[in-house]
Amino acid sequence: xxxxxxxxxxxxxxxxxxxxxLIGVFLLLQLAPGDTVDALMAQMGGGDAASAEAxxxxxxxDLSVPAQLGNYxxxxxxxxxxxxxxxxxxxxxxxxxxxxxxxxxxxxxLSFAFFFGLVFGVIASRGVNRWPDTLISTLGLIFYATxxxxxxxxxxxxxxxxxxxxxxGGFEDIGTVQTGIWRVxxxxxxxxxxxxTLGLIFxxIYLRIMRASMLEVLNxxxxxxxxxxxxxxxxxxxxxxxxxxxxxMVTLIGLQAGTMLGGSVVVESVFSLPGLGRxxxxxxxxxxxxxxxxxxxxxxxLVISVNFVVDLLYARLDPRIAAEG
Amino acid sequence: xxxxxxxxxxxxxxIGLILLLLVIAMAVSAGFLYxxxxxxxxxxxxxxxxxxxxxxxxxxxxxxxxxxxxxYGARISLLIGxxxxxxxxxxxxxxxxxxxxxxxWVDNVLMRITEAFQTLPNFVxxxxxxxxxxxxxxxxxxxxxxxxxxxxxxxxxxxxxxxxNREFVQAxxxxxxxxxxxxxxxxxxNALPPVIVYASVVMAxxxxxxxxxxxxxxxxxxxxxWGNLIGLGRDVLRVQWYVSAIPGIAILVTVxxxxxxxxxxxxxxxxxxxSR
Numbered sequence: 001x002x003x004x005x006x007x008x009x010x011x012x013x014x015x016x017x018x019x020x021x022l023i024g025v026f027l028l029l030q031l032a033p034g035d036t037v038d039a040l041m042a043q044m045g046g047g048d049a050a051s052a053e054a055x056x057x058x059x060x061x062d063l064s065v066p067a068q069l070g071n072y073x074x075x076x077x078x079x080x081x082x083x084x085x086x087x088x089x090x091x092x093x094x095x096x097x098x099x100x101x102x103x104x105x106x107x108x109x110l111s112f113a114f115f116f117g118l119v120f121g122v123i124a125s126r127g128v129n130r131w132p133d134t135l136i137s138t139l140g141l142i143f144y145a146t147x148x149x150x151x152x153x154x155x156x157x158x159x160x161x162x163x164x165x166x167x168x169g170g171f172e173d174i175g176t177v178q179t180g181i182w183r184v185x186x187x188x189x190x191x192x193x194x195x196x197t198l199g200l201i202f203x204x205i206y207l208r209i210m211r212a213s214m215l216e217v218l219n220x221x222x223x224x225x226x227x228x229x230x231x232x233x234x235x236x237x238x239x240x241x242x243x244x245x246x247x248x249m250v251t252l253i254g255l256q257a258g259t260m261l262g263g264s265v266v267v268e269s270v271f272s273l274p275g276l277g278r279x280x281x282x283x284x285x286x287x288x289x290x291x292x293x294x295x296x297x298x299x300x301x302l303v304i305s306v307n308f309v310v311d312l313l314y315a316r317l318d319p320r321i322a323a324e325g
Numbered sequence: 326x327x328x329x330x331x332x333x334x335x336x337x338x339x340i341g342l343i344l345l346l347l348v349i350a351m352a353v354s355a356g357f358l359y360x361x362x363x364x365x366x367x368x369x370x371x372x373x374x375x376x377x378x379x380x381x382x383x384x385x386x387x388x389x390x391x392x393x394x395x396x397y398g399a400r401i402s403l404l405i406g407x408x409x410x411x412x413x414x415x416x417x418x419x420x421x422x423x424x425x426x427x428x429x430w431v432d433n434v435l436m437r438i439t440e441a442f443q444t445l446p447n448f449v450x451x452x453x454x455x456x457x458x459x460x461x462x463x464x465x466x467x468x469x470x471x472x473x474x475x476x477x478x479x480x481x482x483x484x485x486x487x488x489x490n491r492e493f494v495q496a497x498x499x500x501x502x503x504x505x506x507x508x509x510x511x512x513x514x515n516a517l518p519p520v521i522v523y524a525s526v527v528m529a530x531x532x533x534x535x536x537x538x539x540x541x542x543x544x545x546x547x548x549x550x551w552g553n554l555i556g557l558g559r560d561v562l563r564v565q566w567y568v569s570a571i572p573g574i575a576i577l578v579t580v581x582x583x584x585x586x587x588x589x590x591x592x593x594x595x596x597x598x599x600s601r
Contacts, residue, residue, distance in 0.1 A: 020441040025453055032457040141337075145580035147533055149540045150555055150573030157566045262448025266537045280449055281541060284456040292453060300444050 007311035014304045018297075022076070025296045026069055029289050037061060038287075040085040059083075072293075081294040086286050091294040095276065099298070101171050102264055102275035104187075108195040109260065110253065113202035118249065120203075121210020122237070128215065136207060143204035148263055152197035152270040159193060166192055169272040190271075198267045202256060209252055213245040220244075247318055254310035258303045331593040338589020344582035348399050348575075355396035363393040363549040371565050385554065385568050386561050395575050397549040402579055405466045406532040412470025413527050417477025418520065422508050424478070425485025436482075439475045447472040451534060455543050462545045465538060469531050480523055484516035518594055525587020529580045536576050551576050 037055045041047045056062045060071055075082065081091035124136040160168035167173070172187050217223065218241055226240045265277035272278070276295060283291040332338050361367070370388040372380050382392040424435040442450070454468040488494065489512060497511050538544045539552025546553060551572035558568030 014440075014444070017437060017441045017444055020437060021445050024441065025445075025450075028453060028457055033459075141581060141584065142577070145529070145577050145584060147536050147540075147552075147555075147573060147576050147580075149537055150569065150576065153555070153559060153562055153569050154566070154573070157562060157570075161563050161566075258444065258446040259448075260446075262446035262451075265448050265452065266541065269541055280452055281543075284452045284543065287456070289456070292456060296445060296449060296453065299446050299449050303444050303446065 003312060003315040006315065007308055010311055011304070011308050014307070018300055018304065019073075021300050022073070022293075022297060023069065025293060026072060027065070029293060030065055032287070032289055034287055037085075043086070076297070081297065082290045084288055084291045084294075086283070086288040086291070091291050094279065094291060095294055095298050098274060098276045098279045100275075101273050102261075102268070102277060105191060105194055105198060105264055105267070105273065105275060106260055108191055109199035109202065112195055112199040113206050114249065114253070117203050117206025118210050118246075120207040122214060122242070124207065124211045125214035125218070126237075128211075133211075137211070140204040140207050143200050144208075146200060148197050148201060149266045149270050151200055152193065152267060155193045155197060156270075166190075168193075169270075171273050171275075190273075194267050194271045194273060197270065198260065198263050201263070202260065205256070206249060206252065209248050210245065213248045214241060217241050217245045243317065247314070250310060250314050250317060254307040257306035258299075261299050261302060328593045332589050335589050335592060337585050338592070341582050341585020341589055344578055345586055348403065348579050348582060351396050352399040352403050355393075355400055359390070359393035359396055361393070363397040364389060364547075367393070371561065371568075373565075374567055374571070382571055383567060385557055386565075391554070391568065391571055394549040394554050395551070395572060398551040398554065398572060398575060399579070401462075401548050401550040402532050402535070402576070405462070405469060405535045406528045406579075406583070408466050409470035409473065409531040409535070410524050410528040412467060413473035413531070414477050414520065414524050416470070416474040418481050418513070420474065421478040421481025421483075422485055422513065422516075425482040426489055426504070426508050426512065428486075432482075435478075439478050442472070442475045448534065448537070451538060452543070455538065460538075460543050460545055462548055465535060465544050469534050469538075472534070473527050473531055477520055477523055477527060481516060481520055484519060485512055488512050488515055522587060522591045522594060525583050525590065529583045529587070532576065532580055532583070 037052055037059065040055065041052055053062075060068060063071070072082070079092065081095070083089075084091045084094050087094045120136050120140075124133040127133050156168045159166045167190050169190075171190055172178070172183065173190075178186055223236060223240055226236045231240075261277070264275060265280050267273075268275045268278040269281055276298065280292065280295045280299075283289070283295065355363075366388045367390040368377075368380060368384055368388050370384055370386055372384045374383040374391070375381065376383070380390050380392065382390075382395065385391055385394070420435050420439065424432040424439075450472045451468055454471065455465065458464040458468065494507060494511055497507050502511070535544060536550070536552035536555070539550045540556040540559075542553075542556050544550060544552060554572040555569045558565070558570075558572075561568055
């Protein structure tokens, strides 16, 4: 219960941040050349000034900027993100349609990076400064420096073009209608390369942190005590060291949530996945500023929720946090 | 110097420095080795690398020399990475110094703003900035700098918090020094080393951000940049994959070099904190 109230307080503290972001980006977008009506008129193939004026009145764009901002925030409280003139649907609907692939991709990449980062970090720390450590650390450095979109393209060349093991893009096979387990397997096959691509840089970060954190914890007194009690090495590592070494890894999930969402913009574009990131890119290219603002809101919301979950997880892993405060 | 000796004792740091000098040499010699415009048509399109001695790395979809674009691209990457890093570090120091030195409501307000910037994914903010201000070399550089300052700001703030109550600062206060003098003349020089080392991380990320933006064709299309070339090569990826592959290796090497040099500096300057 205590944990929940603690994390809840952090959550409440992030509401002003959310408003700060929205107001900031809203004002920023006022500086953008052209508005929704311009985009709409361009799509209709032009029109006269009078109908543009009428449309501006219809969308409330003839009001002063503070009034527009007030309007936007008032609609937002009722979960109304406005209307996307490019897609001809409410922004909330457009975003909701695009959310599942992104969440699936992020979850898969995070699990991949976390699991293998943990395993490689432990292996490297066990053989510190010997060849497994050198190999893993070097690979980590190279992965960290690899541009994700480039890795994605090269993976397409190798696995889709030459070996033809995996599909080069898309979320599922649209040629054939599949149901049940076959559809799940099909989507999974489509997500293998994007997951590796997005997860690579995080794998590099996680394995580095895990290695450092393991080395740190291995030197602490309670580990010596555990060894002195005569526990075998596997037991010491899994029961005593690992749990404590995991704390910085969990913190990192929260810190990296935003970076991961940003990375999915690029990865979704490489693999033409119909997700939130690709929508962000499309709305920039098509100057659909209403949708862009909606995406800003939803991404901030996603990052805040991930941090909320991390807070809960953290308190579970480290009882001292719930006891304090 | 001690730190220098320690730096050159680490093989990784030396390799990083050599790679970085190599990239800088490429940027410097570009105009001399390839006097023609790198974006001008040079020959037949899609010549494979090493098949024609005139175009060592081949040509791209429209017959432009890939080697020339790689050399000129080094300029763009270093320029954008360098300037954006300076911008990010300057904003970060300014915000962090004020927040850490004054504390109280100043700290509260500045940290709220920092938090807002950190909550919004920086690539999404970059997209918004490019959507609003367009994508010329100048705007993209400033935009990359503007999305990268929160981490240096937090680092500077933490340093200031630990330094502001030390004896030498109090001595300065007793001498009647002004706040600005104390911040710039007394505390900042002591807070700077870790921030400067962190600049390497900022620069590595800045180069990656710009190349990703260029790949999406949202960066300046009128300069020869590695990201632009990768984006272009995507159209012929199935067969002529080398058009995308070559500039990608250039980005990888540059970012690797910057990270290795940063890590080497860190270990050389903080020998006790060296990660085992």
